[in-house]
Amino acid sequence: MKRVGVFVCHCGTNIAAAVDVGEVVDKARLERGVVFSAEYPYMCSEAGQTMIANAVKEHNLTGVVVSACSPRMHEVTFRKAAAKIGLNPYMLEMANIREQCSWIHKDKDDATKKAVSLTSAAVAKVHLNTPLFAGESPVTKRALVIGGGIAGISVALDVADAGYDVDIVESTPGIGGRMAQLDKTFPTLDCSACILTPKMVDAATHDNITLHTYSEVESVEGFVGDFTVTIRKKARSVDMKKCTGCGACYDKCPAKKAPSEFEEGLSNRKAIYIPFAQAVPNVPVIDREQCIKFKTGKCGLCETVCAPGAIDFEQQDELVTQKYGAVIVATGFRPIELGKFGEYAPESKDVLTSLEFERITNAAGPTKGALVRLSDGRKPKSITFIQCVGSRDTTPRGKAYCSKICCMYTAKHAMLVKDKYPDIDVNVYYIDVRSPGKNFDEFYRRAAEEYGVNYIKGQVGKVVDMGDHLVLQAADMLDNRQITARTDMIVLATAIEPLKSTKPIASMLTASIDTNGFMTEAHPKLKPVESPTAGVFLAGACHGPKDIPETVAQAGAAAAKVLGLLSKSKLTTNPCVAAADELACNGCSACESVCPYGAIGYEDRQINDHGVRGNQRLAAVNTALCQGCGACAVTCPSGAMDLLGFSNRQILAEVDALCR
């Protein structure tokens, strides 16, 4: 039996005015196991805490109840005081007789009775308390960034600048992501490459950053502070150490029919290639499906022209295993496929997606920046932009969400056209123009008011390619009339979606994705850059549609969280975690399926059931991951799982005491 002491606080008159404190002290003395009870004007004061400390020593108390304010206010204070005198902090409970009692009940009898009852419940609970100890787990001071777009680059630079090692895993041959494909960027119209390229170079040359390009995450094990990740470095067929980036190989390569991913398929690249001229790293890759040497065994021209002898047809995939303390997911987005949007004639050469349009307007793009129809090379007299293609579309083929960036980049595209060719007639069909960012509305109004871009509120129902021009049918919702218009080029502001590879990444990390496939944050308001899995953070468009400023801001926030984690030498874990009774658990997996944090695994352990030894599959809670919600404890059909600090018996004891 525990020796319990009860300490009742007056809180000045906050409690004492409404509750007969003396009565609470006297009644507490009658509770089972209570060997001492006392009152004090301010329990939380130095003197009050000393009083508790002295009583613990003098009366050999093994459990303490403080009847005072809300535990949300001072539980930490009193538990720290308990720890100081050598009592396990979890042997202390509070009864909330201020917020839940004296402050709201006018009748002194009622309030006193309730205070007595709440105190008795705390006493009943404390009898069942057991000492709990915060666990410790190590922190590997290295971070892994998955995805080398602007989000991944920004996080990596921020974390590396603070002195920690960072690895970036990028699936394509070079870093930069979508931003590298853009021409100019809203709302300032500065050139995308001019602001991105220096960042790419910074990342590549930073002492603390290691780039794994043309690489993928193969497997992830472990948990916050202690992840073990295996990275597959796909065979480049070019030795990165020897290559000087001279470019002789791809100049000479005769296999030139592969559609360029970077140019959105608008032009072709060689079988050995770098994605774009400023690519980082500037080391080519052989696309083995296109390479004549790999297909027929002949050719090998690149090998003969490569002076440093970097070409290596025999190269194999390499697996690298590394430990990390934190993982940041920054896998970005892609435009949706338009196969199911036949009404816009997406197969027509003169109907482009916005990303294709970025390449057309780009001086380094397939047309060298010349704005021409891809079907016949003519300069268009009229261009039509259609917004919300696949966005805000609740039918199964579309996306119910707003892709967020399209209103602004369409205004940007329209202005870029008008800037270079004021004579081209520019029309934009829209449902709403959404421009809530900083300087965004001004930007859109400039397009509509100063640049003379013709904004039409309405949806386009049909596009027909007539050969030398296009015809579209639309409804003008403001003038309530049908439009049939002729145009030379159409640009579709295509909805964006997360990459298909995001899902396997999320499941490897036991992080979650939402119904649209975007990564989910741990809390929509308070933990926007954390994933529900401790130690896994989110940045950029993999978490939802985002423009560059937002992406970079989120990347900075994620970096701050990562640094907070990596700067700790050890992690202390919440001691109120779940634990399974090995004699009751039958390994059914019910608990695992409800745990929101993937904290439960199974292990085969030898158990000794009253002398009978045997191997048994048992639930094992990873205390570094468990957040202590208790979902598993309620789900367990065998009553094996329980939550320390809020055990079944503790709560039942409270129920019993309150229902006396």
Place this chain on the structure above:
Amino acid sequence: MQITGEQTFTPLITAFCCNWCSYAGADLAGTSRLAYPAEVRIIKVPCSCRINPLFVLRAFQKGADGVIICGCHPGDCHYIMGNYYARRRMTLLFSLLDFMGIERGRTHLEWVSAAEGAKFAATMSGFAENIHKLGKNRRLEDLRCKSS
């Protein structure tokens, strides 16, 4: 207080509140001095999903006249989805209890955020008023459990 028969009826009401939203809501009701009946007694749990149906049954067995469960609003759970688990479990439990003769009015699930002190007080007052109307719960009460 209301008179039922000759005796004054003081009901016993057990409220389970999750630490992050509804318990904080109760604290706010307190700080804002918003009164609700003193017969409401709160038990703090980390999350509404920690509430074992057993706890509710035990409360009725021990003579509670009503049991109310409070959690974070849908989408706001500190543990991502604990309140959804609670909602499913309690929906089932409450209909089972109804079947056993514990009227619907004696059980309740309510979402209360940490900012909703007024809602907390109003919910508790409304619930207590209902229990007053329903009178003493005799259905599950185990008289052997009564200490005095």
